[in-house]
Amino acid sequence: MTTDASPDSTTGARGGTSPSSGDAFDLLADVRPAAVEVHGAHKWFGTNHVLAGIDLTVRPGQVAVVLGPSGSGKSTLLRTVNHLEKLDRGHVSINGELIGVRRHGTRLKELGARAILRQRAGIGFVFQNFNLFPHLTALENVAAAPVATGRAGRAEARALAATLLERVGLADKEDAFPRQLSGGQQQRVAIARALALRPGVILFDEPTSALDPELVGEVLGVIEDLASTGTTLVVVTHEIGFARKVADLVVFLDHGVVVEQGTPTEVLDHPRHPRTREFLAKVL
């Protein structure tokens, strides 16, 4: 694979505004490392330059919503954050810790499988297609990871799982298998499963795209509740209404670069870039 320097490699935030400048939390944010930081991210699928130099900073407790047309690289970006996809160049760090790699002089060396799995346990990920384990009940799905990673005993994990299912409004579905649940219920179990490891950051990859329209609300409601608890969330979605209501930071991606980013008002109501305007005109 070629990794020759492309001319605009580090100018990912072309025309972008710095996120939430003048925010009251600036003082605090400067002290703590960014919850999620993507720096100079490049990724090729064969000859397709999917991520063409992305820089992104999400501060602790922020909700970042990533928008963009299909094929803009938003899902790939999200998947590089927990190293489901490897970057060809650049790095991702979470709370100041490099993800999937370690620094070796000027180069980055990939970590071993075990170390990557340990890092992933601290990052929640919610898939578009839920990907619940079909042979396990809702409770077992949620309790599996704390037990497997040695963070909790069996009984403790089951108690935690019960609490989390209650939190997503599924206390009565503990013993149901995923196939016996509706899409919205499955996605809520998947969110509970991601929460079971008490992650500092949760990534959502189009969490409502596989749902019937009337089920979208219940899932967005759960995500909204999470946002209010101060967990850092990165959400790839097409739900503009949700972005407007919940996001602290809206990032618009196209052709593998950040076209513009800012507060919902800045990006959604007063977009500065024609591509953003064009996209919003289509989806709104």
Added chain:
Amino acid sequence: MGDTDETSRPGVTLVRADEPVTPPGGPRPDAAERVVPLRRPGRWIATVVVLVVFAQIVHGLITNPFFQWDRFGYWFVRPVVLEGLLITLKVTALAGVFGLLGGVVLALCRLSRSPVLQSMSWIYIWLFRSVPLIVLLLFLYNFSALYPTLGLGIPFGPTFVEFNESALATEIVIAVVGLGLNESAYAAEVVRGGILSVDHGQHEAAAALGLPRRYQFRRIVAPQALRSIVPNYVNQLINLIKATSLVFYVSLLDLFGQVQSLGSTYPGDIVPLLIVATVWYVILTSLVSVVQYYVERYFARGAVRTMPLTPLQKLRAGIAELRGRIAAGAVR
């Protein structure tokens, strides 16, 4: 047969107008709107034809003196036949277990990222699926002439352990090794197919949760893979039960071997002896099929919304229903 299940369907039972019954599913629809199932006279005719043909075959089997059922009864439980059966069971069980274990290892090698492991596994599967089982067995039988000793050591270098092969290679060892080598090549493909049948999203979800690799395989991938591995592997196993009859050629007297040698001693009894072997093979296959049913049921956990009843549960439910109906009739 047909009529009982028709009356048991809630929508079809006859209700007299003077008898206001409220079934569990709420009030019945207006009699005028009742849906009457389609009559199927063709099905009845076909049923009768099939039953007549079946009865004829059974009659032929029982009354034809050619089969000598008294001799069958005599041979069926002779100790010499049961000894052969025991050998068959032993060889099948050992080769089945080694075959499955070898198959799992080979499948994991083929799915690994190492090109060496991949191609070695591919070559093994290619080789042992190509060589006819009987050729393989005869080859192993003559193996001690080719390699009188077997040793463990560094190729072209020193040898650490050495076995005398003719002492090691008893008939049963040859049989188990031959069948096991062959079985593992097929089992490898069955296992690999099962692992590949697991949705990619499952691997991703397990990876995203940071589940340790062993846990991912044992608790997430394997249980789902087994759903397709079990029926295919049982197929293999049934083939194996019957393939054990080939061990006769490495002078191991299994069920078929005993029957064969008895047949040459008592040529008049050859037909009942063959039936003895057939019936035993049928019994073994049936036992395996019953086990398969319950194992499959176990791994179907979560794959269907409601579990179908087992035959035993169906029987019990049927008896309970019949009792209920008799009781209701007695009251009326």
